[in-house]
Amino acid sequence: MKISNFYRILSFVFLLGLAASCDSDSEDPQQTTQTNPLPTPGDADGVLAAIKAKSNLPEGTPTVPGMPDILIDVANANFYSSGINSSLVNAGDVSINAFAMQNVNGTYVNNFTDITLGINEGQANDWNVSGGNGFDGFSHTTSKPMPGVVRFQTSVSDQIALGGDVTLSIQNVPSNVDNILWVISDGREVVTKEARSTSMTFSASEISGLRATSQGIVQVAAYNSESQTFGGKKIYFINETVDSKFVELN
Numbered sequence: 001m002k003i004s005n006f007y008r009i010l011s012f013v014f015l016l017g018l019a020a021s022c023d024s025d026s027e028d029p030q031q032t033t034q035t036n037p038l039p040t041p042g043d044a045d046g047v048l049a050a051i052k053a054k055s056n057l058p059e060g061t062p063t064v065p066g067m068p069d070i071l072i073d074v075a076n077a078n079f080y081s082s083g084i085n086s087s088l089v090n091a092g093d094v095s096i097n098a099f100a101m102q103n104v105n106g107t108y109v110n111n112f113t114d115i116t117l118g119i120n121e122g123q124a125n126d127w128n129v130s131g132g133n134g135f136d137g138f139s140h141t142t143s144k145p146m147p148g149v150v151r152f153q154t155s156v157s158d159q160i161a162l163g164g165d166v167t168l169s170i171q172n173v174p175s176n177v178d179n180i181l182w183v184i185s186d187g188r189e190v191v192t193k194e195a196r197s198t199s200m201t202f203s204a205s206e207i208s209g210l211r212a213t214s215q216g217i218v219q220v221a222a223y224n225s226e227s228q229t230f231g232g233k234k235i236y237f238i239n240e241t242v243d244s245k246f247v248e249l250n
Contacts, residue, residue, distance in 0.1 A: 152220060170243070
């Protein structure tokens with residue numbers, strides 16, 4: 001599977017003010033936003049994703065005692081006119097776990113005021129779609145439960161040297177996981193690898209296209225997926241947990 005830009009959706013709106021800044025290494029202002037990488041099934045007519053997103057705040061950000069992790073529920077759904085990466089269409093009303101979603105430029109997203117959507121480790125997710133534009137209405141409860149929360153090892157550095165190999169590692173492979181996506185991004189270019197393991201090494205050549213910046217991001221996404229066909233349309237349901245960390249690439 002590959003990563004599609006259609007599936008990159010902002011997951012922590014309230015972090016925008018913290019993550020956006022002017023890159024002192026560049027003449028142009030740069031805004032870094034945290035987004036969620038998702039697998040892209042090549043035969044999908046629609047993809048519905050339930051995400052438990054974790055973030056480590058940028059260095060220097062005040063912390064809240066007793067809250068080492070920030071966990072937010074995120075959901076998005078895309079319906080395609082003629083297969084993956086074609087134009088997006090409106091498929092009527094969409095909800096996850098009884099929380100209504102909104103259509104923003106063709107992509108369904110949760111209301112950003114709903115920081116919890118009933119997306120919980122070990123539990124299934126309930127999707128409802130009313131239908132439209134060639135898509136039948138349907139209800140579906142995922143047969144696979146949400147994975148456990150994925151967490152980077154504390155050894156993952158805030159500083160990444162682009163001139164050599166880079167290894168990212170996690171504490172463990174969470175339960176209920178089919179595979180794991182590993183990401184390094186400079187805010188413009190994204191390098192992604194996939195393996196169900198507790199570590200991943202990016203070679204110096206693989207990350208050679210990234211630029212030096214103080215606003216880089218590394219991510220790990222543990223997910224499972226399943227599909228069902230409704231009215232001749234193949235719909236994928238993805239359950240995913242993501243850990244993200246702001247880093248300096250130099």
